[in-house]
Amino acid sequence: MLDKLNDFTQSHGALPRGRGLVTGTIALTLGILSFLGVLAFLFPQYLTTPELRKSYNVDLMRQILLGALVVGGGLSLVNILFNRSRWLSAAAFLLVTSAALLGGHKVPVHDFADGTPYIGLDWFVLDLFGSALIFIFIEKLFALRKDQPVFRAEWQCDLHHFIVNHMVVGFVLLATNLMVHKFFGWAASDGIRGWVQGLNFWVALFLIVLVADLVQYWTHRAYHEVPTLWRLHAVHHSVKSxxxxxxxxxxxxxxxxxxxxxxxPIYVLGFSKEVIDAYIVIVGFQAVFNHANVSVRLGPLRYLIVTPNFHHWHHSQDDAALDRNYAAHFAFLDYLFGTAVKSDQRWPKDYGVKGDYVPVGFVQQFKFPFTWKG
Known part of the structure; x- marks a missing residue:
């Protein structure tokens, strides 16, 4: 079973229907998330994010956990009984059973001290579960490519990136905060910060998104125009679906x-916590939504804000779209700087790096910038 699971996680093809692989994968995912969720309940001081703990509705979390256990266990049990991908469903059922034996949705939460080192396991679990639930639903309602399955080719590779990038988010935040304070601390001014914090919330929110996107635009453009940086960014562009x-x-x-x-610039300008929190929500939504398999153009608004249509063109292999559409939030920046895609087509045909020279697989892609001979 372990060998089959290892081969399964390292494969990169779309999941065929009718063999229990799709339902088995859903069951396994729910089993893993349920098991991790129970661990987070058992060891909240080490496995949960301090900022998120304060806002949790524990009863709601328990109900979600119960639902995941029931659905994951039910799907895996049905597959086992009907001899459909038993090895996959057995692994899922084992995880669900283990989570239940550890306390399941009734696992107690004991008092604990704050200030301990932690891994944001709760953020990973909630983000994966919530994003999948919300965006797969949206994709089914407004699908651009209706024949594209949820478990399309190379989904395993992207899931590995999702897992690793989320599990190291604490390190990333710590590292970026240290670098920002070290290299840009000199630019902070109490006068400017006071003025920014005195702005109306909506004005400040527009300003933070605009400032961040100006930096994002030129950074993104540099990734495309500076060969050394392209080695890193090519990994992101290797997505074909x-x-x-x-x-x-x-x-x-x-x-x-x-x-x-x-x-x-967000640190230097000193935006309030409320504005930064709202900005994080916007960034998180757009980062997922604009890559989604949805047929959304938003009419004339697409010239002002970045839409899935706008960003899909950025990932296109079409010659007219290469090194275009850099903005992450405000599309008008690309029109302002002359880098917006001009095409008579509504949507691009093919995605990915032209020449398809980036390998598939998380480890191979991690090494790619340092080993590519191009």
Missing amino acids: MDWLAGSRQHIGELLITRTLVLA
Whole structure:
């Protein structure tokens, strides 16, 4: 069973229907998330994010956990009984059973001290579960490519990126904060910060998104125009199918560089916590939604804000779209700087790196910037 699971996680093909692989994968995912969720309940001081703990509705979390256990256990049991991908469903059932034996949705939470080192396991579990639930539903309602399955080719690779990038988010935040304070601390001014914090919330929110996107635009453009940086960014562009998970394919080196540069002006200008929190929500939504397999153009608004249509063109292999559409939030920046895609087609045909020279697989893509001979 372990050999089959290992081969399964390292494969890169779309899942065929009718063999129990799709339902088995769903059951396994729910089993893993349930098991991790129970661990987070058991060891909250080490496995949960301090900022998130304060806002949790524990009863709601328990109900979600119960639902995941029931659905994951039910799907795996049905597959086992009908001899459909038993090895996969057996692994899922084992995880669900283990989670239940550890306390399941009734696992007690004991008092604990704050200030301990932690891994944001709760953020990973909630983000994967929530993103999958919300965006797969949206993709089914407004599908661009209706024949594209949820478990399309190379989904395993993108899931590996999702897992690793989320599990090291604490390190990334720590590293970026240190770099921002070290290299940009000199630029902070109490006068400017006071003025920014005195702005109306909506004005400040527009300003933070605009400032961040200006940095994002030029950083993104540099990734395309500077060969050394392209080595990192090519990993992200190697995605050949656009969906909610595709945006997760990002080299950790690019993640560190981009976050440091984008956070620098936010730190220097001193935006309030409320504005920063709202900005994080916007960034999180657009990062997933604009890669999603959805047929959304938004009419004339697409010239102002970045839409899935706008960003899909950025990932296109079409000659007219190469090194275009850099903005992450405001599309008008590309029109302003002359880098917007001009095409008579509504949507691009093919995605990915032209020449298809980036290998598939998380480890291979992690090594790619340092080993590519191009």
